[in-house]
Amino acid sequence: SQKIEQNSEALNIQEGKTATLTCNYTNYSPAYLQWYRQDPGRGPVFLLLIRENEKEKRKERLKVTFDTTLKQSLFHITASQPADSATYLCALDDNQGGKLIFGQGTELSVKP
């Protein structure tokens, strides 16, 4: 079965720097990969989707890459701000009809 690994340790960075979060998967390459943001005490919120034939996707200060050879997706936040502090989840399709498998998330803390 598919396994997803995200940085288990929290990522602490300085305001203005670029944050890079990693999502690794172990089995088949998914057709789609999604990234969500989750604030404490709230439900996840969708950020970006990238398809297997796309190497990179951008949305404002966010950039996602998808490397099917490395079985890895990287999620970048450029010019990070304290308001970007949250937990970020990656999710892959389960290859069985559209359900998503979520990683455990990486907590990002941006210090002023």
Next chain:
Amino acid sequence: NAGVTQTPKFQVLKTGQSMTLQCAQDMNHNSMYWYRQDPGMGLRLIYYSASEGTTDKGEVPNGYNVSRLNKREFSLRLESAAPSQTSVYFCASSEQSVSYNEQFFGPGTRLTVL
């Protein structure tokens, strides 16, 4: 639009008690999902409903039942709660049950079973 709403927000049960978690969406979505989130485990799918009138098991269905009451509402029932079911429960919806559709999540129900 309220999006996805869940009730209650918090609940404390004793072992063996039963309860139903309610979920409703106002986005006219076909597909709805129930997840549980535990520390270090990520979101795990309990049950989902690809469309009105259908329900299917997810990764961790044991101890739960669901009802897709209509297109808007999808409830999750714990018949005999156990301490292992202490968790945060999220309901979500999407236009279709396909992996390129984003999922919209509710605010969650925090359940403690003593």
